[in-house]
Amino acid sequence: MPEDYAARAAASVERWDLAADVVVAGYGIAGAAAAVEAARAGAGVLVLERTGGWGGAATMAGGFVYLGGGTPLQRALGFEDSPENMARFMLAALGPDADEAKIRDYCAGSVEHYRWLVGCGVRFKKEFWPEPGWEPPRDEGLMYSGGENAAPFDAIAVPAPRGHVPQMDGKRIGQRGGGYMLVRPLVETAESLDVTAEYDVRVRSLVVDDGGRVVGVVATRYGRELAVRAHRGVVLATGSFVYNDAMVERYAPRLAGRPAAAIEEHDGASILMAQAIGADVAHMDAAEAVIFADPQMLARGVLVNGRGERYVPEDTYAGRIAQLTLAEQDDQAFLVLDETGHEDALASTTATPFFRTPPTWAAGTVEELETEMGLPAGSLQATLAAYNEGAAASRDPLLGKSPRWLRPLTGPFGAYDLRGCTAGFTLGGLRTDLDSRVLRASGDPVPGLFAAGRCTSGVCAGGYASGASLGDGSFYGRRAGTAAARP
Amino acid sequence: MPEDYAARAAASVERWDLAADVVVAGYGIAGAAAAVEAARAGAGVLVLERTGGWGGAATMAGGFVYLGGGTPLQRALGFEDSPENMARFMLAALGPDADEAKIRDYCAGSVEHYRWLVGCGVRFKKEFWPEPGWEPPRDEGLMYSGGENAAPFDAIAVPAPRGHVPQMDGKRIGQRGGGYMLVRPLVETAESLDVTAEYDVRVRSLVVDDGGRVVGVVATRYGRELAVRAHRGVVLATGSFVYNDAMVERYAPRLAGRPAAAIEEHDGASILMAQAIGADVAHMDAAEAVIFADPQMLARGVLVNGRGERYVPEDTYAGRIAQLTLAEQDDQAFLVLDETGHEDALASTTATPFFRTPPTWAAGTVEELETEMGLPAGSLQATLAAYNEGAAASRDPLLGKSPRWLRPLTGPFGAYDLRGCTAGFTLGGLRTDLDSRVLRASGDPVPGLFAAGRCTSGVCAGGYASGASLGDGSFYGRRAGTAAARP
Numbered sequence: 009m010p011e012d013y014a015a016r017a018a019a020s021v022e023r024w025d026l027a028a029d030v031v032v033a034g035y036g037i038a039g040a041a042a043a044v045e046a047a048r049a050g051a052g053v054l055v056l057e058r059t060g061g062w063g064g065a066a067t068m069a070g071g072f073v074y075l076g077g078g079t080p081l082q083r084a085l086g087f088e089d090s091p092e093n094m095a096r097f098m099l100a101a102l103g104p105d106a107d108e109a110k111i112r113d114y115c116a117g118s119v120e121h122y123r124w125l126v127g128c129g130v131r132f133k134k135e136f137w138p139e140p141g142w143e144p145p146r147d148e149g150l151m152y153s154g155g156e157n158a159a160p161f162d163a164i165a166v167p168a169p170r171g172h173v174p175q176m177d178g179k180r181i182g183q184r185g186g187g188y189m190l191v192r193p194l195v196e197t198a199e200s201l202d203v204t205a206e207y208d209v210r211v212r213s214l215v216v217d218d219g220g221r222v223v224g225v226v227a228t229r230y231g232r233e234l235a236v237r238a239h240r241g242v243v244l245a246t247g248s249f250v251y252n253d254a255m256v257e258r259y260a261p262r263l264a265g266r267p268a269a270a271i272e273e274h275d276g277a278s279i280l281m282a283q284a285i286g287a288d289v290a291h292m293d294a295a296e297a298v299i300f301a302d303p304q305m306l307a308r309g310v311l312v313n314g315r316g317e318r319y320v321p322e323d324t325y326a327g328r329i330a331q332l333t334l335a336e337q338d339d340q341a342f343l344v345l346d347e348t349g350h351e352d353a354l355a356s357t358t359a360t361p362f363f364r365t366p367p368t369w370a371a372g373t374v375e376e377l378e379t380e381m382g383l384p385a386g387s388l389q390a391t392l393a394a395y396n397e398g399a400a401a402s403r404d405p406l407l408g409k410s411p412r413w414l415r416p417l418t419g420p421f422g423a424y425d426l427r428g429c430t431a432g433f434t435l436g437g438l439r440t441d442l443d444s445r446v447l448r449a450s451g452d453p454v455p456g457l458f459a460a461g462r463c464t465s466g467v468c469a470g471g472y473a474s475g476a477s478l479g480d481g482s483f484y485g486r487r488a489g490t491a492a493a494r495p
Numbered sequence: 496m497p498e499d500y501a502a503r504a505a506a507s508v509e510r511w512d513l514a515a516d517v518v519v520a521g522y523g524i525a526g527a528a529a530a531v532e533a534a535r536a537g538a539g540v541l542v543l544e545r546t547g548g549w550g551g552a553a554t555m556a557g558g559f560v561y562l563g564g565g566t567p568l569q570r571a572l573g574f575e576d577s578p579e580n581m582a583r584f585m586l587a588a589l590g591p592d593a594d595e596a597k598i599r600d601y602c603a604g605s606v607e608h609y610r611w612l613v614g615c616g617v618r619f620k621k622e623f624w625p626e627p628g629w630e631p632p633r634d635e636g637l638m639y640s641g642g643e644n645a646a647p648f649d650a651i652a653v654p655a656p657r658g659h660v661p662q663m664d665g666k667r668i669g670q671r672g673g674g675y676m677l678v679r680p681l682v683e684t685a686e687s688l689d690v691t692a693e694y695d696v697r698v699r700s701l702v703v704d705d706g707g708r709v710v711g712v713v714a715t716r717y718g719r720e721l722a723v724r725a726h727r728g729v730v731l732a733t734g735s736f737v738y739n740d741a742m743v744e745r746y747a748p749r750l751a752g753r754p755a756a757a758i759e760e761h762d763g764a765s766i767l768m769a770q771a772i773g774a775d776v777a778h779m780d781a782a783e784a785v786i787f788a789d790p791q792m793l794a795r796g797v798l799v800n801g802r803g804e805r806y807v808p809e810d811t812y813a814g815r816i817a818q819l820t821l822a823e824q825d826d827q828a829f830l831v832l833d834e835t836g837h838e839d840a841l842a843s844t845t846a847t848p849f850f851r852t853p854p855t856w857a858a859g860t861v862e863e864l865e866t867e868m869g870l871p872a873g874s875l876q877a878t879l880a881a882y883n884e885g886a887a888a889s890r891d892p893l894l895g896k897s898p899r900w901l902r903p904l905t906g907p908f909g910a911y912d913l914r915g916c917t918a919g920f921t922l923g924g925l926r927t928d929l930d931s932r933v934l935r936a937s938g939d940p941v942p943g944l945f946a947a948g949r950c951t952s953g954v955c956a957g958g959y960a961s962g963a964s965l966g967d968g969s970f971y972g973r974r975a976g977t978a979a980a981r982p
Binding site for chain 1: 501748749767773806822824884894
């Protein structure tokens, strides 16, 4: 039976089991940030969390927070940046048609948001990791995480690394790395402000009064219903819809069957509850994506689609490679390396050694390799001939790959089958304004209702940069808390 | 000021100005089909149309109706088809993840739907047009309209033409061609069944009773409000949202600023009114597209993207070329012809002679042409060398273009700048079931509310075939009328 998520009329609630000024659904990064700011604004805050503990998908994440505009960490490591420069990159990389007002607002507030995180106890180590990779190999605090230093974005904005990674006490804590070290201080800050949390409580309905204002929620705990009154506002922060198969089919079908970097609680509940009272959604087709390949190997290789053609500079953010593969190349990709490049890659440092498997195919000549791979006759040969001709002159006229990675490929060759090797999470969700108010299709806010994190459409429309989700989740989580706390 | 579209409570309606069993909003193809079937089911039907006359975008259209499975016209012209074969094509071509239940239902009912149209007075001329083109040049009744006979679909399903074009009295009637000849008989049929219509009446709100049932609409005429009671059901059929800039930005940003083949009344009103009471939407990112090029020239040329690479067989449905250019190639396309191919194309028959402009660039060699076009050095040269090598052997290993169109291109060359030369309309909309009931996010229908046509998500998710909109608009318009008429 599908979930209902229909709203309840306030008049039908016989008894309120719990009450607070601000009720937050979901205790991940957005919920924690909302709780802190609502409490600081003087509100009594209750967080309802469906699982047995705080953290959500955020604590499982590598921990990148996308920050810039000249943060103390950027400056300490010698990188210049400004809100305008940051916005130029984000507008170019996160579209098509990313929310410009949100991006300008996010960039203008980014340095302050860095200080706020540090003020809550989040630490960033003053060390820059300059190599390609999904994450820094250790706890280095700063890294390029969106292709800022690769074509075409390096010509659109001055390259600046903006992936800020919380320090990890010298080691990764189990499966919990930077994300855990980001959320824990926020939750501890919330606790110090007398925020209370109830666990194993799953929010299922919004409660609406006669005037259309959200005045509480109905949840269940161990099968028993709980009515929870929110005197000032409700904040929805329960994550994406990537584990809701029906929604993924309707909105982001290319991601069907391939959720990743999310948790199974990401079932779209917040979106559905708010839609049931007329909330609007935005960019529901957008998806973050990973591709199961090592960026150090990608940068040294030639990546082609199912037609044997190159389509993205191999040295850019690997998430961009994944997105373009999934969205524009029908999830068809092949990585070709020669022996020299392969050995060079294996000798480099990586955070993802598990992607360094043996090649799917190996051959002495490109022609043999092309045949083994089943690519159209002549296609890979033409692509590699053109690549090698440019590389010999340290140029990539087709895609602008950096000369650092350009070297003519000579046999023997190996190739990786990367078809169907992407996965990810959805980026679309509730349409919100700069105060994290949930908007109707008319553009009017739903009174009493706020949202942040991956149940909303944030700074990303089609593109992505690592750190954008913990980034806009914490940034607009704060806004939601502040706005919801207003009496 | 943005439109509100908020629902009205039935209790707040002081007086009903008009009433009928079934109230239909919008008198285009879907509304006309709904009106006919509701009237035949015994309901009194009132159509409310915002403009001064019936027809909507449909009467401006070329008139293709996508029908198959073995229609009398297909059989009379020697083409074999079956519902299963038709479904195989549609599932492959109209996705990713097109609504399988709807497609199977649509294919199973297609022959009956052909007979229904003919029964209403629509005529199809027994003549097949075998050439590439946006439309048949005259009033030929049948044509390939979705790339059924081109790679890769010709290997997925047995090719059968399914673009059925209503006969046009031997000439096009002003700007009104096949679409007019499709809608007029339906409207005449409706009138013969005592369907009434009120013009210059713009529906602005749904009226909902205490139980959540839609019981009418509030409209305006010349600035004055009209409350219209629907005793059995309301059918929404007011077209797409492509002229609603804010919605296009949120849902289908690549189409921003480029609406086409629609009318300005396509402002998403039906979607917004239904969302305001919790209706769900689907595939809002999907877009039909045209590209401003002559298919006869495309088939004889080599089409490349901004990297100088081929990406689609040039002899497929030109709408597919347009969609892939817009969605996957950043709207970057260039068409290269040689003099022989150009002259051959100019000698062919076309419905779109206005696309036969002189080339943007001309050059004696590919190298010169590539430089003039600003393509990456060597890219077009490599592409044409590979194309010519295959063409000399009547093969296109890369994309499977038909041998009919394969010929090595020799100078002199001309090229067309097709960057930013696409336009189209949105395909996403209200989520409906096979009875055209409007569904909530929960999957439950909204009582009393039905919808069809381009304000709904129909048989197309990402892909398109010409005739799919008049096709599912009329097919599910009928269903909406039948379902809404149930007492």
